[in-house]
Amino acid sequence: MSRAVPLAIALVPxxxxxxxxxxxxxxxxxxxxxxxxxxxxxxxxxxxxSQLLVxxxxxxxxxxxxxxxxxxxxxxxxxxxxxxxxxxLSQTERKRRLDxxxxxxxxxxxxxDLQPSIALAAVTTALQDLDTRRVA
Amino acid sequence: MAHLDNALETRALTHCYGRKRALDSLTxxxxxxxxxxxxxxxxxxxxxxxxxxxxxxxxxxxxxxxxGSPSHLLTPAHRGxxxxxxxxxxxxxxxxxxxxxxxxRTLYPRWDEAVLSRVLGYFSVSRSARVRELxxxxxxxFSLAIALARxxxxxxLDEPTLGLDVVAxxxxxxxxxxxxxxxxxxxxxxxxxxxxxxxxxxxxxILERGKLANYSAPDDxxxxxxxxxADMPFKGPDPASIPGLLQVRRLDGLFHYLVLDQGDDFGxxxxxxxxxxxRQQRVNLDQAVSAFLSAGHAAPN
Numbered sequence: 001m002s003r004a005v006p007l008a009i010a011l012v013p014x015x016x017x018x019x020x021x022x023x024x025x026x027x028x029x030x031x032x033x034x035x036x037x038x039x040x041x042x043x044x045x046x047x048x049x050s051q052l053l054v055x056x057x058x059x060x061x062x063x064x065x066x067x068x069x070x071x072x073x074x075x076x077x078x079x080x081x082x083x084x085x086x087x088x089l090s091q092t093e094r095k096r097r098l099d100x101x102x103x104x105x106x107x108x109x110x111x112x113d114l115q116p117s118i119a120l121a122a123v124t125t126a127l128q129d130l131d132t133r134r135v136a
Numbered sequence: 137m138a139h140l141d142n143a144l145e146t147r148a149l150t151h152c153y154g155r156k157r158a159l160d161s162l163t164x165x166x167x168x169x170x171x172x173x174x175x176x177x178x179x180x181x182x183x184x185x186x187x188x189x190x191x192x193x194x195x196x197x198x199x200x201x202x203x204g205s206p207s208h209l210l211t212p213a214h215r216g217x218x219x220x221x222x223x224x225x226x227x228x229x230x231x232x233x234x235x236x237x238x239x240x241r242t243l244y245p246r247w248d249e250a251v252l253s254r255v256l257g258y259f260s261v262s263r264s265a266r267v268r269e270l271x272x273x274x275x276x277x278f279s280l281a282i283a284l285a286r287x288x289x290x291x292x293l294d295e296p297t298l299g300l301d302v303v304a305x306x307x308x309x310x311x312x313x314x315x316x317x318x319x320x321x322x323x324x325x326x327x328x329x330x331x332x333x334x335x336x337x338x339x340x341x342i343l344e345r346g347k348l349a350n351y352s353a354p355d356d357x358x359x360x361x362x363x364x365x366a367d368m369p370f371k372g373p374d375p376a377s378i379p380g381l382l383q384v385r386r387l388d389g390l391f392h393y394l395v396l397d398q399g400d401d402f403g404x405x406x407x408x409x410x411x412x413x414x415r416q417q418r419v420n421l422d423q424a425v426s427a428f429l430s431a432g433h434a435a436p437n
Contacts (some may be wrong), residue, residue, distance in 0.1 A: 013331040016418035018355040046317050053309055054335045055171055056317050 004043045004079070005036060011052055019054055023062035031071055031082055042072065042080040142201070143168050143290045143322040144189055149198035150346075151184055158184040159195065160346035166324060166339070168289075171316050173333040173354070174326040176343035177429045182326045183222075185343070186292055190220060203290055216244055219283035221276075222294040229268035233278060237263065244286040252285035254314070258307035273304025280308060284315050291315070293325045297332065309336060330422035340421075342428065349428070354421055361424035364393045364402060366411040373409040382427040394419065394427040 009026045011019055030036040042048070045063065049056035063080050066072040070090065073083040109119045144166040151159040158181045166172050176182050187193040189200050191207040200207040205214050227236065241247045256263075259277030261270060270278060276296060283291055297305045309332060315321055327333060333340060333354055340357050342350035350357055361382065366372075368391050375384050379402070380395040395402055403414050419427070 013334050014420050014422055016358070016420050018358065019334060020355065049313060049317065050310065052335075053306065053313065055313065055338060057170070057338055058335075 002041045005040045007043055009052060020058050020062045023059060024065050027066055028071055036082045038082050038084045040082045044079055141168050142166060143203060144324060145201045147199045149188065149195050149200055151188060151195045157346050162346060162348060164348055168322050169320060170338040171323045171325060171336050172339040172341060173337035174341045174343060175425055180343040181346040182343055183294055186294055217289045219286055219288035219291040221279045221283050221296050223298040227267045230266060232264055232266050234263040240282055246287040248285050248287050252281050255281035255284050255311045258311050273300045276300055276304060277307060280311055288321055290322045295327055297329060312336060330425055334421045358421050358424045360397050361419050361427060362395055362398060363417040363419050364395060364406060365415045366391050366406045367413045368411050382431040
């Protein structure tokens with residue numbers, strides 16, 4: 001199992017901002033600034049609860065909120081990991097952007113009067129190229 | 137029917153001292169697992185509730201069940217499953233810790249030496265010391281260590297951190313958090329320390345004059361209270377007419393209203409009442425609870 005990254009979180013108890021939000025805000029910020037990188041493992045719920053001296057349910061709630069928003073990714077029995085950028089977009093947002101890209105692509109194909117099979121082959125090749133680059 | 141899933145359950149529990157009602161038809165259900173904080177002004181009935189729940193005191197009316205058994209019929213076996221620590225931390229002062237520990241070990245079948253050592257580790261007390269040689273914080277830590285080592289299903293703490301210094305308080309909280317996680321014990325805990333409750337508690341239970349006034353997560357309670365600061369001409373509206381008013385103060389000619397369960401509409405209400413400028417603000421748990429409790433007291437002028 002990968003080691004957890006150290007996570008520096010400063011809580012302001014007695015502030016008007018709930019502790020669960022303070023934790024989530026600071027993790028989001030750490031991810032945005034690159035302090036936490038894609039694939040890194042966060043401390044366990046228990047460890048972070050002990051570190052911050054808060055109820056572990058509070059930490060668990062912050063983690064699950066962040067996972068729902070796509071910032072973190074839970075892996076069964078392995079803990080919480082920083083999700084990649086794609087994880088941060090919601091399902092509907094990804095669908096919307098895909099539809100947008102497809103519409104632009106189709107309009108171009110119509111404009112240049114290309115056979116659909118040729119267009120499809122070109123897209124397939126381009127996507128396969130992308131895959132090989134990712135593996136490398 | 138009593139539910140086995142409840143750590144503490146009361147129905148229409150009433151208890152009077154003379155003419156004063158310490159518990160006034162209190163109906164309350166505290167589930168198993170989790171940390172539950174009970175808050176109330178002095179004399180709100182917290183300690184009476186604990187005494188009745190533990191069967192030390194018979195109520196005038198109503199019922200109380202602890203871990204599914206009627207409080208007045210608790211057997212030694214039942215009591216073995218419940219830990220109770222109050223702020224007095226009373227222990228026989230002449231005994232050495234190790235003799236006390238040896239005694240406890242034989243009395244409680246579920247005694248766990250590892251838990252004892254772990255909790256004592258937070259407080260750095262020597263086992264060869266006598267009880268009377270311990271500081272207040274060390275005594276609190278030792279009481280907690282003993283209570284947790286018995287592996288109770290339910291731990292009741294009556295103002296456990298009262299008078300402890302910051303180091304002892306921190307150690308106490310760490311030990312509690314660990315136990316709630318690792319031993320899965322239910323902890324019912326009464327305190328006036330809101331910063332502690334904010335960190336520790338799953339549930340905030342507010343008692344007011346022997347009645348249940350709130351049962352929710354601490355954050356949800358804080359969310360119900362808002363501070364509105366308004367520049368009002370003249371004397372402002374009659375406090376009795378202000379919806380949800382908990383507390384009003386006049387500072388530098390501005391009115392500070394703490395209100396309960398009022399949405400953004402309250403701003404319109406203030407404008408209609410003649411406010412020239414308005415500002416709305418969230419409050420912290422301490423402000424929310426003290427405003428809520430003070431609303432039941434004498435009206436401020």
